[in-house]
Amino acid sequence: MITIDRLTKNYPDGKGIHNLSFQVPQGEVFGFLGPNGAGKTTTLRILMGFIRPDQGVARIKGKDTLGQRTKLKRIIGYLPGELHFFGKLSGQDLLDLLIDMHGGAPTLKHNCAILRQRFDLDTSQKISKMSKGMKQKLGLISAFMLGAEVLLLDEPTSGLDPLMQKVFIDLIREEQKKGATILMSSHQFAEIEKTCQRVGIVRDGNLLAVEEISRLKGIQYQTFDIRAENQEAASFLRESQLPIASQKGLWFKVAISGDLSLLWEVLSQTRISEFHQRALELEDAFLQYYR
């Protein structure tokens, strides 16, 4: 459904994206993960036809997102990363405008009313008076109410409280069941973990890897926090073969995949004062995997 093929966009400040390629088949929720400035928003803007790539091509349903951008927007719901709206309009004015611009079908008005309730948003308020969270809800309603085949969401849960994050996750699952293809960017692992089937990690404009979430979860990394009793024990741990992820004073963070016999063997030869096993988190798995 979505094809990114050797996409490159260079900005004068050296940022941008470099030779990015991946595909998102129909019905998949794909997470685009990376720190701020990694190139996530640039990729989404190219998919929306807002900016033109220096090289490569982006396609949705086989159509070039630049050359056929106006036609493609009939099937796309978009949430921009930075939400700015016309300040003198009310939230409802904006939603009505977008409904009319998408043809004004009664189903859109119906969807809008339901989403307004689910997000618990008073849309009669002027947009200029709304908080960041309210604006985010307004943006999400505008993207989801279209019942679009493709959803492109840039940092969708930014500014949402935990209750609304759950509403968002439910909506993503419902849209996926209906067959929607969703590409969402985020720098939050938890959000991606709960909603996506696959994740692409991007850093400095380069796609480091594309992995299935289930595979990442299956990488049995276990993380332990160990406190050496004294400097002598700390030196012993440092010089051992243990895979030490980080050290702060007498505290060591050890991340081990698979067999734990080495850990037990080392610990039996020295003195430790505290020992904790951490719950396995996707973030740990991911960072370990690509370390």
Place this chain on the structure above:
Amino acid sequence: MFISRPFFRAMFKEQRGNLLKISGAFVLYETLLSWVYPAIAKTPAVGEIVDTIPAAVKTVFGVSPHARTDSFEAFFSSQFLARIWTLIMAAYGIMTANALVAQLVEDGSLALPLSAPLSRSKLIITQAALLFVNNAILIGVTLGGVFLGTSLFRISINKVSYLKLSLLSLSFFTAIGSYAFLFAASGSKEKSLAYAYGLTALFYGLDVVAGLWDKLNWAGTLSLFHLLKPQDVLEGTVNPAGPIKGLTTSAAVLLGVAIRIFEKRDLPL
């Protein structure tokens, strides 16, 4: 349709506050001028004072050196239409063109409208249509204000001349709006404002300089402002048909270039 009607309505709602404020100020000022004119017309000393004003000073205030000074048209042009009104209308066109394009691109407000199946050309034509309709409303209000004031205070005017001036003004401010649109469609908010104001100030300066020194008369022909001489049109000494055609054609060409640039450029939305 060349424009998006829902988007036009929404943007008109955004802009109507400014439109109302300026319209109100125009009508008030015109009524005030119509109120004081009969008293001034009855005082011969005022006419004598005006006659003693040097031609150069008259030029700065937009009055032709050899124009009459004893008519309502002369009074109304020098006190309002020739400079104050023209400059306010020009500034309104530049600011509105900037607010409708460059500012919305820069602050990201166009992201959602452009996520709908609306082409960029249709969007910018809608915005241009909104500016031109707003100009037409302000010119109509100005016309209405002068008709109201002269009717209230029983001043006789040639209404057809005022209608001709309105048409000329509409094409004049459409041309200014079009180059402001061209700058707004091409660059950042600050730069496009600076370029549009800079070019207008240059035109204005050339017009003033040409009136101050005979040797620099040629400079006036380079200025857009030499095409809009309200008093000459109101007194029927100039036929505005030629300038109307020229200004309208220029506006269409400038807008065409603005659409093409806006279609091609990257939008950080």
